[in-house]
Amino acid sequence: MGALSSAERKAGPVSARFPLRYLVTLSESIYFWWVVCLLGAAIYTWLGRHILDADGMNYLDMAVESLKSGPESLVNGLWSPLYPALISVALTIFHPAPAYLFQMVSLVNFVVFAFTLLAFTFFLRSFFSIRSMGYKQEPDATPYLIPFCFAVFIWFTMEFTSVSAEHPDLCVAAIVFLVAGICCRISTELHWKYFVALGLALGLGYYAKAAMFPSAVILFAILFALPPNGKRARLKVALGLLTFFFVSAPLVVVMSKRVGHLSTSEAGPLNYALYVNSLPGLESWHAGVNGIPEHPLRTVFRHPMVQEFATPVKGTYPLAYDPTYWYAGVRPYFDLRQQLSVIRVNLSYYIGYLSEMTPLVCGALMLCLLSSMQILRRRPDNLFWWFTLWPIAVCGMYDLVHVEARYVFGFLMLLSLSVYALLWQKVDPLAASAVLGTVLLALLIPTIRDVAKAVAGRSTGQPEYIRVGEALKALGVHPGDSIAAAGGYIYETGGKYFRESSACHAYYARYAGVRVIASIVDPDDGEDMRQRAAPEFWHIDKETLARLETALAGTGVKAIVALDRPTDASHAGWRQVSGTPYSILPINVPGSEHPLSESSF
Numbered sequence: 001m002g003a004l005s006s007a008e009r010k011a012g013p014v015s016a017r018f019p020l021r022y023l024v025t026l027s028e029s030i031y032f033w034w035v036v037c038l039l040g041a042a043i044y045t046w047l048g049r050h051i052l053d054a055d056g057m058n059y060l061d062m063a064v065e066s067l068k069s070g071p072e073s074l075v076n077g078l079w080s081p082l083y084p085a086l087i088s089v090a091l092t093i094f095h096p097a098p099a100y101l102f103q104m105v106s107l108v109n110f111v112v113f114a115f116t117l118l119a120f121t122f123f124l125r126s127f128f129s130i131r132s133m134g135y136k137q138e139p140d141a142t143p144y145l146i147p148f149c150f151a152v153f154i155w156f157t158m159e160f161t162s163v164s165a166e167h168p169d170l171c172v173a174a175i176v177f178l179v180a181g182i183c184c185r186i187s188t189e190l191h192w193k194y195f196v197a198l199g200l201a202l203g204l205g206y207y208a209k210a211a212m213f214p215s216a217v218i219l220f221a222i223l224f225a226l227p228p229n230g231k232r233a234r235l236k237v238a239l240g241l242l243t244f245f246f247v248s249a250p251l252v253v254v255m256s257k258r259v260g261h262l263s264t265s266e267a268g269p270l271n272y273a274l275y276v277n278s279l280p281g282l283e284s285w286h287a288g289v290n291g292i293p294e295h296p297l298r299t300v301f302r303h304p305m306v307q308e309f310a311t312p313v314k315g316t317y318p319l320a321y322d323p324t325y326w327y328a329g330v331r332p333y334f335d336l337r338q339q340l341s342v343i344r345v346n347l348s349y350y351i352g353y354l355s356e357m358t359p360l361v362c363g364a365l366m367l368c369l370l371s372s373m374q375i376l377r378r379r380p381d382n383l384f385w386w387f388t389l390w391p392i393a394v395c396g397m398y399d400l401v402h403v404e405a406r407y408v409f410g411f412l413m414l415l416s417l418s419v420y421a422l423l424w425q426k427v428d429p430l431a432a433s434a435v436l437g438t439v440l441l442a443l444l445i446p447t448i449r450d451v452a453k454a455v456a457g458r459s460t461g462q463p464e465y466i467r468v469g470e471a472l473k474a475l476g477v478h479p480g481d482s483i484a485a486a487g488g489y490i491y492e493t494g495g496k497y498f499r500e501s502s503a504c505h506a507y508y509a510r511y512a513g514v515r516v517i518a519s520i521v522d523p524d525d526g527e528d529m530r531q532r533a534a535p536e537f538w539h540i541d542k543e544t545l546a547r548l549e550t551a552l553a554g555t556g557v558k559a560i561v562a563l564d565r566p567t568d569a570s571h572a573g574w575r576q577v578s579g580t581p582y583s584i585l586p587i588n589v590p591g592s593e594h595p596l597s598e599s600s601f
Contacts, residue, residue, distance in 0.1 A: 056166020199243025281526020
């Protein structure tokens with residue numbers, strides 16, 4: 001791979017009398033930006049080492065289970081296998097204690113970020129090495145070009161996702177950049193090996209996230225319609241597609257066997273039913289609404305409603321570990337009014353993303369105004385269209401169902417750089433440098449400020465999940481035991497309001513090694529309701545509570561962990577976990593006849 005700039009090829013010391021020249025030379029060095037990016041990622045990783053989200057808990061469960069039961073545990077109807085496989089490798093190497101599992105996941109995220117940075121650098125090197133596709137302006141002609149590209153990378157990865165977030169989206173971004181770099185090589189050298197590499201990279205992307213399967217097919221369709229120049233180009237594109245199918249086939253076969261029909265993933269149909277057809281949550285789903293439940297939750301108590309789900313799905317919270325099992329029987333359907341409504345909602349999200357990208361948008365408009373209109377009328381080459389049509393098509397695919405910034409940030413970054421690449425080569429180098437330098441500062445200054453605020457506002461206290469986990473241990477709840485969850489969060493998505501069980505965020509259970517096998521819910525928790533009464537559970541009488549405890553004890557539950565217990569709750573015997581919104585009610589725990597005081601926690 002060639003160097004990015006002549007600054008990296010220059011030898012000899014820089015005179016101390018020219019600090020500005022030294023800074024310019026340093027800013028053009030790829031190694032300098034590697035240090036900056038890795039340092040920023042390390043800070044965010046350290047600050048988020050105790051943070052886990054609902055998806056991350058399930059990926060961690062899959063990784064742990066794969067070490068116990070084998071790699072087949074990495075195949076799930078909803079969650080893709082690559083990210084939990086990386087976590088399982090880290091667990092195998094380091095064997096962390098339960099108290100350090102979350103930190104181990106953060107370390108994996110940092111490694112994924114480093115690989116993403118490497119893939120992005122490969123893309124830039126490949127892109128700037130192109131001379132025959134119309135990108136003839138040397139990077140050195142525009143001094144701020146290299147800093148600008150890395151500033152875009154830093155800004156997108158810090159603002160649209162999080163280095164410490166437990167999702168495979170950074171893996172997807174790495175694949176996007178790797179694929180873009182390979183496409184650059186294809187545009188200049190029509191060699192069979194690059195098309196095979198393209199199929200391999202996109203196949204790996206499918207293992208990272210199911211949405212990459214249709215995304216890969218879209219890219220191959222674009223390459224077939226706009227093939228690179230050369231003999232038998234379309235035949236070589238077909239070879240890349242065949243390679244992709246060959247790499248993807250094992251996961252498709254295992255997935256299809258798992259769900260009982262041909263499937264690349266059940267994520268698409270399930271998300272379509274949830275976000276487009278307004279499929280209610282499991283608490284409210286019943287026969288006649290989007291199909292018939294094949295595996296309905298077991299109701300062990302009616303008022304308040306207690307649902308049990310200990311078997312057959314594993315995981316800290318079985319409902320989230322494999323939702324496709326519990327939602328088996330869902331029948332998504334097309335409704336034009338629902339589809340148009342979802343498209344409008346998702347378009348509003350994209351408009352919000354563009355508003356966050358104001359510096360980039362304004363910079364592109366300024367370059368456009370400075371460009372010669374006669375030059376702009378020339379037809380852009382195929383490489384520009386590959387890097388433009390592919391991100392737009394993928395964003396449109398998400399627009400049909402559900403979009404979040406972390407899903408598409410890699411594609412938006414590729415689209416942004418493609419537009420800038422078309423424009424900056426058509427502008428006077430001095431003017432282009434001024435625009436890129438301004439955008440560079442507009443991106444980096446807020447990012448540096450956010451990092452400083454995060455460092456200054458870091459918490460030094462014991463994490464909430466550790467406090468609750470230790471309280472459970474103090475009450476005699478041991479690893480392998482079962483608990484129930486009560487209470488929940490009100491959340492909004494697409495203009496709809498739902499109450500989600502607090503069990504979705506039971507990180508304390510993962511820390512303590514226990515399972516949440518039952519939830520105390522209201523029947524309408526899974527339905528769209530803007531205004532809600534307090535959960536019924538909080539105001540039942542003593543006799544009902546005693547019968548409820550007996551029912552839960554029969555399922556093996558040792559304690560109830562509740563979120564946001566109101567001051568007027570009628571229950572007695574609760575232990576408030578100090579410094580958290582959680583309370584614990586022991587059930588048939590040895591020694592519970594001698595209640596512990598709240599100060600014990």
